[in-house]
Amino acid sequence: MNALILVLFGIYLLSRTVVKPINRLVSVTERYDGAIPKLQKGEVPNNEIGRLSQSLNRMLRQLDANERELKENILSLKAANAEIRKSRDEMVKSEKMASVGRLATGVAHEIGNPLGIILGYIELLQRGDLTGFEREDFLSRMESEITRIHRIIRDLLDFSRPATAEQHHSNAHEILEDVLAILSPQPLFEKIHIQRSLQGESVIVKLAEDSLKQVFLNIMINAADAMDDFLPGPEGLPEPTLTIESFNEEGFLIMRFSDTGCGIGPHEIKRIFDPFFTTKEPGKGTGLGLSICYTMVDQAGGGIHAESKPGRGTTVILHIPLR
Ligand SMILES: Nc1ncnc2c1ncn2[C@@H]1O[C@H](COP(=O)(O)OP(=O)(O)OP(=O)(O)O)[C@@H](O)[C@H]1O
Ligand SMILES: [Mg+2]
Incomplete structure (x- = not known):
């Protein structure tokens, strides 16, 4: 009879000091949704199980801190990414302007020739001792030089104009x-x-x-x-x-x-x-x-x-x- 009472008492003790706290720990970990559970004073037994639950709680706090840090890192990565994209676009734009700049010297040279020719014809036309045929001939030559300048400028403008966004x-x-x-x-x-x-x-x-x-x-x-x-x-x-x-x-x-x-x-x-x-x-x-x-x-x-x-x-x- 005594032995039976002893066994029942042992089972009661085991359930109170080991099984219940372990069940509570299991349910705490299962319920973990990012919020740190608050363990009440009486809930933490003063033994190995208690220490285990305290270290579990510390671990959850650490997890929470890591998660917050990760979120902050993701935010700053996103900001850095946007910054990189912006400076890449600016780099592309400035490289484009640099190549147009290099072309400009050549364009100035290209426009300079016909302009010189046109000025020459203007001087001739100002002399006034030309026949009607010469006048017409000089004017048509001037026209073709002006058309040449117009084409050069149009080509350069076409070149530096940004393409429409939808065109791929x-x-x-x-x-x-x-x-x-x-x-x-x-x-x-x-x-x-x-x-x-x-x-x-x-x-x-x-x-x-x-x-x-x-x-x-x-x-x-x-x-x-x-x-x-x-x-x-x-x-x-x-x-x-x-x-x-x-x-x-x-x-x-x-x-x-x-x-x-x-x-x-x-x-x-x-x-x-x-x-x-x-x-x-x-x-x-x-x-x-x-x-x-x-x-x-x-x-x-x-x-x-x-x-x-x-x-x-x-x-x-x-x-x-x-x-
Ligand atoms: N066809 C080529 N023959 C010999 N070297 C070349 C040739 N193409 C490129 N390079 C080398 O590669 C380098 C880098 O070329 P990249 O076009 O990136 O810059 P860059 O021409 O020096 O300057 P930018 O194009 O920005 O005006 C050049 O400086 C040159 O040394
Ligand atoms: Mg180059």
Whole structure:
């Protein structure tokens, strides 16, 4: 009888000091929803179970603090992301203005010639000893020079105008011709022979007109810079040549721009897509051109890389996804 009472008492003690507190801990952990449960004084027994529940409570507090810290970190990451996006957009804009700035010297030169011719005709017309036929001839020549200036200015304005936001596709061959029309009369391109081998049949690519113009412009100005003042060896090509090829391959338009310029060494070529990497003198290059090309083409799901033989020339290869 005594033994039975002892066993029942043991069971009662076990349930009070071990089973109940453990059940309470289990229900506290199951109910945990981010709010720290408040343990009442009497709820915490003064033994191992009590210490376990206190350390569980400390752990929950730590979890809560970590969660708050994580939320703060996510917020500041979001803010940093927005800041990065903003400065990238500004970088693209300023690089674009820099290339338009470089074109401006050439444009001033291009406009200067017809203006000089027009001034010459005005002087002649002011003399007053001209026949009616001469007058008409000079006036029509003046008109054609003015039309030339008008075209140059219109091309440049077209070039610097931002594309509409909803436009995400463009005709790569058409854009290439637009850029070539701007570049070929430039003094920098005066001595450069341009060869085209455009085999691409699908040419509507997933890149906005504005971005594609900037990519072509930078690659070709780089090529011209590399050929400027560079004299190929005796076995080299007779004249500085920029060869542009295109063809289709597995959903992409591949475009290769090969120049016969100074080339890039194996050490430098690894860095040409890094922002601010430039070997040009101040005022001639910011080192942002290729890194911006890389970002634009990469975001469109394409790629850009370069191969070069120092002293022989460089080829820049674009993989642009087709629409
Ligand atoms: N076709 C090329 N031949 C030789 N070197 C090149 C060629 N293209 C690029 N590079 C090298 O890569 C560097 C980085 O080119 P990137 O277009 O990014 O900047 P940049 O032309 O120096 O300046 P920016 O384009 O900003 O005016 C150039 O300074 C040059 O050293
Ligand atoms: Mg450049």
